[in-house]
Amino acid sequence: MTIKDRLTGGELKLTSAETRVVRTLLANYPSAGLTTVAGFAQRAGVSVPTVLRLVTKLGFGGYAAFQDVLIDEVSEKLNSPLSMFDDRSAGEPGAGVYSAFMRNIATAMHQAADDFREAEFEAMLDLLGDERSTVYCVGGRSSSTLALRLSLLLAQVRPNVFHIGNESIRLFDRLADFNSQVTLVVFDYRRYQADVVEFAKLARETRARIVLFTDRWLSPISNFADQVLISPVESLSAFDTRVVAFAQCEAIIAALSKRNPDRVRERLSVIEDLRKKGNAHLHRIEHKNDDE
Helix, strand or coil: CCHHHHHHCCCCCCCHHHHHHHHHHHHCCCHHHHCCHHHHHHHHCCCHHHHHHHHHHCCCCCHHHHHHHHHHHHHHHHCCHHHHHHHHHHHCCCCCHHHHHHHHHHHHHHHHHHCCCHHHHHHHHHHHHCCCCEEEEEECCCCHHHHHHHHHHHHHHCCCEEEECCCCCCHHHHHHHCCCCEEEEEECCCCCCHHHHHHHHHHHHCCCEEEEEECCCCCHHHHCCCEEEECCCCCCCCCCCCHHHHHHHHHHHHHHHHHCHHHHHHHHHHHHHHHHHHHHHHHHHHHHHHHC
16 A cells, blocks of 8 residues: 555545645655655645644655655656556657547546545535635636536525636625625636736635645645645646546536535526526516517
């Protein structure tokens, strides 16, 4: 069993600080753990003793023993069939861009599934499924479509969900309505957007809960977010992929729907009835205009 398997197995009882260490390591595994213990602690935003406590919980006598196992894992991975396939698939004779790209995305999806931590995902569902709160979704230049997509889906299964367009000059005005009953969902990927990061910081000052979607390099928002969901973004294109992040959004909706199927069914029924009434009214207006 690898260290990664132990971290994602759900058997460890972790403090919030130790969870940040785990998140940092998994986001850039295993290289994050191959630095000095002081460097690792600084990157995770915790103290050195916190890192050492986690190492002890994993069953190691010290940080050096922990690193030795990580180094062994690196050596094994470099010679694995999977890693060789990943390195060569895009350049194989006869392999077109389309099929190579699709295989690359499939690998990223499998990676996200392997990195899944049920306890953290359930905690995220608790925040997003709490109908006493208001949910706002915001993204950056390259991730605003994700924020819009999640807000549209969430609004189908629960009330009080809103999308915030980050291009608006009144972006920060929205914070006037934020308080402890607000959950802010932020999408922020590398080349992290300064105004989105600042918006999240100010939202945190209002005591809003923060759910962050980011990549393995971790947006600065991860330092104060309540929950973080990481997705692989590397692709064979010149642009980072958002396919895994879209899938994560849909997985959240599927999980929330499974939690409260009767409530979701009732809400969807109400929405369908309202659409029918609205369309019927528009139809009558169109006929009236035609008659005139």
